[in-house]
Amino acid sequence: MLITDLLIATGIPFFIQFAVWTFVYEGASAEELPGYSLSEMYLYYIAVLALGRLNNAYDLIMNVSNHVHQGQLECFFAKPISYIQYSFFIFYGAALLYYVPLLMIALWVGLSSGEWVGAIGFIVFSALSLLLCFLLGFLMSLAAFWLTKSDMIISFQVVFTSVVGGTLLPLSYWPETIQPVMQYNPFRLLISGPAEFLLRPSVALAQELIVLLIIWLVLIYGACHMTFKLASARYSGAGG
Amino acid sequence: MSYVINASAVSKDYFLSKESDSVLQWMRRIVRPEYDKYKCLDNINFSLQAGEALGFIGPNGAGKSSLIKILCGIQKPTSGSVRVLGYDPSKRDKNFLKKIGVVFGHKTSLWWDLPVKTGLETYRKIYQVSEVDFKRRMTELVEALNLSTVLNKPVRNLSLGERVKCELALSLIHAPELIFLDEPTVGLDVTSKYEIRKYLNYKRETDNLAIFLTSHDLGDIEFCCEQAIILDRGCIRFDGTLKALSHKLSHTLQLTVTLKISETLTSTLEDFKQTMYTVNAQLPASETATQLVYFVAHDRVTSVRSLFKSDHYKFDMKEAGFEEGVVNLFNTWANE
Numbered sequence: 020m021l022i023t024d025l026l027i028a029t030g031i032p033f034f035i036q037f038a039v040w041t042f043v044y045e046g047a048s049a050e051e052l053p054g055y056s057l058s059e060m061y062l063y064y065i066a067v068l069a070l071g072r073l074n075n076a077y078d079l080i081m082n083v084s085n086h087v088h089q090g091q092l093e094c095f096f097a098k099p100i101s102y103i104q105y106s107f108f109i110f111y112g113a114a115l116l117y118y119v120p121l122l123m124i125a126l127w128v129g130l131s132s133g134e135w136v137g138a139i140g141f142i143v144f145s146a147l148s149l150l151l152c153f154l155l156g157f158l159m160s161l162a163a164f165w166l167t168k169s170d171m172i173i174s175f176q177v178v179f180t181s182v183v184g185g186t187l188l189p190l191s192y193w194p195e196t197i198q199p200v201m202q203y204n205p206f207r208l209l210i211s212g213p214a215e216f217l218l219r220p221s222v223a224l225a226q227e228l229i230v231l232l233i234i235w236l237v238l239i240y241g242a243c244h245m246t247f248k249l250a251s252a253r254y255s256g257a258g259g
Numbered sequence: 260m261s262y263v264i265n266a267s268a269v270s271k272d273y274f275l276s277k278e279s280d281s282v283l284q285w286m287r288r289i290v291r292p293e294y295d296k297y298k299c300l301d302n303i304n305f306s307l308q309a310g311e312a313l314g315f316i317g318p319n320g321a322g323k324s325s326l327i328k329i330l331c332g333i334q335k336p337t338s339g340s341v342r343v344l345g346y347d348p349s350k351r352d353k354n355f356l357k358k359i360g361v362v363f364g365h366k367t368s369l370w371w372d373l374p375v376k377t378g379l380e381t382y383r384k385i386y387q388v389s390e391v392d393f394k395r396r397m398t399e400l401v402e403a404l405n406l407s408t409v410l411n412k413p414v415r416n417l418s419l420g421e422r423v424k425c426e427l428a429l430s431l432i433h434a435p436e437l438i439f440l441d442e443p444t445v446g447l448d449v450t451s452k453y454e455i456r457k458y459l460n461y462k463r464e465t466d467n468l469a470i471f472l473t474s475h476d477l478g479d480i481e482f483c484c485e486q487a488i489i490l491d492r493g494c495i496r497f498d499g500t501l502k503a504l505s506h507k508l509s510h511t512l513q514l515t516v517t518l519k520i521s522e523t524l525t526s527t528l529e530d531f532k533q534t535m536y537t538v539n540a541q542l543p544a545s546e547t548a549t550q551l552v553y554f555v556a557h558d559r560v561t562s563v564r565s566l567f568k569s570d571h572y573k574f575d576m577k578e579a580g581f582e583e584g585v586v587n588l589f590n591t592w593a594n595e
Contacts, residue, residue, distance in 0.1 A: 094368040096333045097361040097439075099353040100385060252335065 029068050036064040054191045059218050063189055066124055066141070066214035071186050073117040074148055074209040076156025076176050079110045083160035084169035092254060103157065103247060110153050121145050128217060137220035144213035147232055152209050154239040161243070164250035179204075185211025205235040262342070263437050263469040264307040264330060269339035271300040271325055271493075299325045301493045303339070307486075309436065310463055312470035314480030314501070317490035318589045323473040326490070327441050330471065331361050344436060357386055360430030364423060364442040368430075369414045375425050376410040379432060386433035393432065400428040403458045420451035427455060431462065437469040444476050456482040477582045489585070491592045508584030510557045515575040516567075518549040527571045534566050544583075544590050554579050554587030 044057040055063060083106065086092045095102045121142065129138035159172050166172070181187050184206035193201050201207060212228050274294035279285035300322045307313050315323045328334040329341060332348035332355070341348055346355035369378040383393045401407050404424040409417055417425065423443060430438055438459075444452045460483060462468040474480055480487055480501065487504050489497035497504060518528050532551060535541055539559065543551040555563055560576070567574055579587060 091366060093328065093333050093363060094361075094366055096351065097331045097356065097359070098368065098382075098385065099356040254334070 029072055033064060033068050036068075037061065040064070055189065055218070060189075062128070063214050063218060066121075066217050067186050067210055069117075069120040069124055070145060070148070070210050070213060071180065071184075073114055073121060073145060074152035074180070075114075075117075076110075076152055076159065077173055078113060079106060079153065079156040080160040080163075080169055080172050080176065082106070082109065083157065084163040084172070087163040087254070088167075092251075096251070096254075102251075103243065106157060107153055110156070111149065114149055118145070118149075125217070134220075137217045140220050140225060141213050141217035144208075144216055144228055144232075148209045148213055151205060151232060151236055151239070154236065154243055155205060155209070158239055158243045158246060161246045161250050164254065179206045180210060183207065184209055185214070190215065203231065205231075205239065208232055208235060261309065262306045263309050263311075263344055264305070264313075264471065265340075265342045266303055266305055266326075266330070267340045269300055269303040269326070269329065269336045269341055270298070271322070271329060271334070272337045273297045273299050299493050300329075300336070303490075303493075303495060305488055305495070305498060307437075307469055307471060309469050310467040311486060312459075312463060312472065312484040313486045313488065314484035315471070315473040315488050315490055316477065316480060316585060317473075318593070319475075320492075321490040322493040323490055324441055327361075327439050327471070327473060331359055331439050332356070357433060358436045360433070360435035360438040362423070362426050362430050362438070362440045362443050364426075364440075364445040367414060367422060367426060369422075369425060371415050372413055374411050374413055375406075375417070378414065379410075379425075379429055382429055382432060388433050392434070396432055396434065397428075400431065400458075403461065404428060404454050420447045423447060424451060424455065427458070434466065435468070437471065440470065440472045440474075442474055443472070444474060444479050452476070452478070459483050477585060481581065489588065491589070496588070496592065505581055508579065508581055508588075511554050511579040511584045511587055512557060512560060513577050513579040513583055514553045514555050514560075514563065516551045516553070516572050517575070518572050531566065531572070535563070538566065539563065542590065544587055554583060554590070 040057065040060045044060070086095070092102070095105065125138035125142050128141075129135045156176065159176055160169070162172050163169055183201060183204045185201070190198070190201050190207065190211055208228065208231055212231075216224055216228065273296075275297055277288065277293045277295055279288055303326065305313070315326065317323050325334065329336050330343055330348055332343075332351045335349040344355060344358050346352050348355065368382075369375060370381075373381075379397070380393075383390075388396075401410070404427065406421075406424060406428060409421045409425065412421075414422060414425070427440075427443065440459075444455060447455070456479060459468075459470055463470060463483075470483060472479060472483060485501055487497070487499070487501050488495055489504075497507070516528070516531060528549070528551060532543065532546070535543075535551075535553065539555075539562070541553060541555070543553055545552045553563075564574075
């Protein structure tokens with residue numbers, strides 16, 4: 020699993036990005052394309068791909084979907100367990116391993132540049148992004164109460180993370196007209212937000228990310244709570 | 260008198276999406292869904308006291324599992340009132356959930372990849388059981404259910420019987436006042452069944468444990484319960500002691516009609532079947548090409564006898580057993 024995730028799912032996309040951006044920068048007339056030098060672009064993609072592995076709600080969505088469709092939710096409902104809390108700790112436990120690469124990136128950046136603000140901020144924002152990722156994933160997974168298959172939910176999660184989260188392109192590369200969407204959507208906080216802070220730490224960016232995190236955490240937690248209440252009230256289990 | 264369960268006029272309706280006949284109708288129903296109402300439980304009334312064991316019998320789809328889900332708070336009834344241990348189960352109060360145990364014979368609450376011991380230890384913390392109590396109860400459960408060899412195995416490696424016994428252990432580890440068992444012995448061998456039944460009776464005697472049991476294995480009900488309710492298509496058909504049920508069923512005879520010359524007279528057997536249906540409104544409980552089996556009340560035997568053509572088939576009659584009597588009841592109701 021670790022080999023598949025780190026070498027194949029993370030390593031191959033990184034080498035593709037590495038090749039693409041080397042080619043782009045070699046052909047560019049300016050030394051810096053919108054705001055980033057080539058070495059910063061490499062670092063951005065290293066960080067973004069590590070964050071993409073950390074903030075991955077695939078298993079969470081599959082688990083909730085299986086519990087709902089196979090009637091396993093009954094076992095939780097009949098016990099003094101909060102299903103949201105239970106799912107959170109399962110998700111958090113599974114994600115801890117993927118936090119190690121982030122620590123290594125932060126350590127490397129801190130040691131090589133002697134600048135620790137970005138590295139520490141990166142670690143802190145990554146940890147907070149995990150909480151947001153859980154809530155977003157859990158909210159999306161609740162669609163399983165209405166949908167038969169969870170594939171569509173997973174596809175949405177992957178597309179949002181890749182496109183509006185900033186896995187494909189840094190925020191500053193998008194056209195002006197859609198910049199507000201790219202800047203204020205919750206998926207940015209999972210992927211490009213911590214990476215941007217690692218590259219260009221500033222008080223303004225820290226404030227922006229903190230405020231956005233608080234707003235989205237509150238909104239999505241409320242939405243999770245309400246949707247779960249609604250969904251569990253209409254839950255009829257599976258079979259006899 | 261304090262009741263552990265008090266269900267009054269409980270009804271449960273399910274709403275199933277209507278099937279669409281055309282694409283246009285299907286698209287219209289995406290915007291404005293239409294449903295067919297299916298009555299799963301209708302006006303269910305019963306109560307259970309501490310230390311009592313109540314068995315629910317019924318064919319598939321009778322509503323037994325839905326009733327269990329309502330009683331332990333997984334579902335809400337459409338109408339009626341339910342009080343379990345003084346709580347409204349649908350509120351899923353943590354104090355209420357700590358006082359009940361639930362075993363679904365076909366589902367598992369233990370973690371698939373973890374050893375049984377780790378799973379039980381995790382539930383100890385969830386139910387906030389002290390280590391001393393946990394150790395004492397575990398010793399008792401391991402001995403009574405013969406679990407010593409399975410504690411260190413991952414749940415995925417257990418046999419069905421071992422897994423169900425572990426589920427029972429998990430549901431009793433916090434010393435609940437009431438346990439719900441939904442088909443707990445489905446697919447188990449006789450030894451496992453015996454161990455489970457024996458231990459449940461022991462807990463009733465020693466800890467005043469109340470038991471709510473549904474099972475298709477009437478042996479479970481006979482062994483553990485003195486009260487029984489028969490549920491058919493969401494309605495209570497019988498509510499009383501097991502003794503009264505046995506008495507009711509003892510008035511039933513099993514009639515076996517066998518063709519004397521099998522190959523030439525199969526139409527004769529079909530004729531008998533038709534006549535039996537016309538006169539007695541009764542279908543056979545089982546049938547082969549040369550044999551029909553009926554369950555008939557004692558007082559109807561004379562009228563049934565008059566239908567026989569002794570040249571063509573022979574006729575055997577014996578008292579029906581408890582299980583056969585119940586099967587006959589189900590068949591009779593199914594034809595109503």
